[in-house]
Amino acid sequence: MTKKNQMNIESFIEHEKIKGELYNLCKLNRLPTGILLLGPEGCGNFKLGIKFIKKLLKIDNLAHPDIHFLFPLPNPSSKLTDYFYNKWHKFLVNQPYGSFLDWKQKIHSENKDCKISLEQVEDALKMINLKSYELSYKVVIFWMLEHLNINAGNKLLNVLDSPPNRVLFLFIGENEKFILPTLKSRLHIIKFKLISNKIIEKYLIRKFNLSKKQAQYIVSISDGNLNTVFKILKNETKNETNPLNINFIFWMRMLFNLKNKIDSLLIWCSQINDWNRDKKKSFLLFSLEIFRIAHRYKYDKNYINPFFNYKNFNWKQFCRYINTKKVSLINHLISDVIKGIDRYYFFLFHFLDLSFNLNKILFNKSNY
Known part of the structure; x- marks a missing residue:
C-alpha cells in the first residue's frame, strides 16, 4: 500500500469534500458569520470543525482567549465553571466523536436537563466585544446547537443580524428538527452524512491492522457511527x-x-x-x-x-x-x-x- 493510498483512506474519514468547501470559503474571503455543521452522531462534523478552526487561525491549541466554547450544562450550573471547563477540554481531546449522552455522563448529569444557557451566550458576547488578543478572528463554537435555550437563541439572533467584524460563529448540531428555524435561516449550513461501512472497514484494516473479520464485526455494530467505532477500539464497548x-x-x-x-x-x-x-x-x-x-x-x-x-x-x-x-x-x-x-x-x-x-x-x- 502506498503512502498516497493511506492518505486517501484517511481523507474519506475526514469528509475531504466538505473540508475543501470550508477552506475555499476562507481562500475566497467569503467566510460567513455563522456556519452550521449538521450531521448525525459519529459523522465527524465536530472533529472536522475543530480542524477547520485550527487551520483558519493557524494555531495548534484551542485553549485561547480569542476562542470561546459553549456546550450544554445542567440548568442549576448555567455558568461555565472551572470544573466544567476542565471536563470539556478533556472531552474535546479524548472523545472528538463523543455524543450528547457521553458528555452528560462525563459531567455526571445523566438525569439532568442540560442546555446552552442565556448566561453562557451573554458571556460569549462580552468576549467578542473585547479587542482581539492576537488572532485574526474571534471564534465562538456552539456544540449541540439543538440544546440551545430559547432565550439564548433569541439573544443570538440579534447578534447574527448585526454581526461584529472578524467574528465567526461555528455551530455543531445533530438534529435539525430541534434547531430554531429563525436561527437556521441566518446560517450557512453544511450537511454531513455517516461514513459508508465499506470505507470504515478499509480504514480499520489499514489504520489499525485489523483482520477483515474484525473490521466487519466493528462495522456491523457501529453502522457508520465513528463514536461507536472508536469506543470499540478503546475497549469501552x-x-x-x-x-x-x-x-x-x-x-x-x-x-x-x-x-x-x-x-x-x-x-x-x-x-x-x-x-x-x-x-x-x-x-x-x-x-x-x-x-x-x-x-x-x-x-x-x-x-x-x-x-x-x-x-x-x-x-x-x-x-x-x-x-x-x-x-x-x-x-x-x-x-x-x-x-x-x-x-x-x-x-x-x-x-x-x-x-x-x-x-x-x-x-x-x-x-x-
Whole structure:
C-alpha cells in the first residue's frame, strides 16, 4: 500500500469534500458569520470543525482567549465553571466523536436537563466585544446547537443580524428538527452524512491492522457511527459487558418465558423507568437495530452480527422468530415509544405495553 493510498483512506474519514468547501470559503474571503455543521452522531462534523478552526487561525491549541466554547450544562450550573471547563477540554481531546449522552455522563448529569444557557451566550458576547488578543478572528463554537435555550437563541439572533467584524460563529448540531428555524435561516449550513461501512472497514484494516473479520464485526455494530467505532477500539464497548446488550438479552429471555417471568419483568421495567430520557432512547434505538440485524441475518447467513461471540445467547435460534412482517410491526411499536419519551408521559405503562406486544408478536403462535 502506498503512502498516497493511506492518505486517501484517511481523507474519506475526514469528509475531504466538505473540508475543501470550508477552506475555499476562507481562500475566497467569503467566510460567513455563522456556519452550521449538521450531521448525525459519529459523522465527524465536530472533529472536522475543530480542524477547520485550527487551520483558519493557524494555531495548534484551542485553549485561547480569542476562542470561546459553549456546550450544554445542567440548568442549576448555567455558568461555565472551572470544573466544567476542565471536563470539556478533556472531552474535546479524548472523545472528538463523543455524543450528547457521553458528555452528560462525563459531567455526571445523566438525569439532568442540560442546555446552552442565556448566561453562557451573554458571556460569549462580552468576549467578542473585547479587542482581539492576537488572532485574526474571534471564534465562538456552539456544540449541540439543538440544546440551545430559547432565550439564548433569541439573544443570538440579534447578534447574527448585526454581526461584529472578524467574528465567526461555528455551530455543531445533530438534529435539525430541534434547531430554531429563525436561527437556521441566518446560517450557512453544511450537511454531513455517516461514513459508508465499506470505507470504515478499509480504514480499520489499514489504520489499525485489523483482520477483515474484525473490521466487519466493528462495522456491523457501529453502522457508520465513528463514536461507536472508536469506543470499540478503546475497549469501552465490549460485548460481554455492554449494558445495552445485557439488557436486551435479559428482556428477550423474559419475554420468551413470560408466563413465569411476569414479576421479573415488572421489576426490570421499573428499573428501566428510572433511566434518563437519553438512556431510554439509546436502549430502544439499539433494540431496533438488533431486530434489523436479525432480519438481515435470517436471509443472509454470511452477514456479521453483534452476538456471534455470546456463549449464552443462541443468535440463530432467536433469528428464527424474525420475519419481515414482525420487524415492520416491531419498528412501528418501538418508534412510537421513542417519540413519546419527549412528551413526558407515563413511560413505565407504555414500556410494559410494548413488552407484552413484543411477546405476542415474537413468541406466541399467531398469524405473524
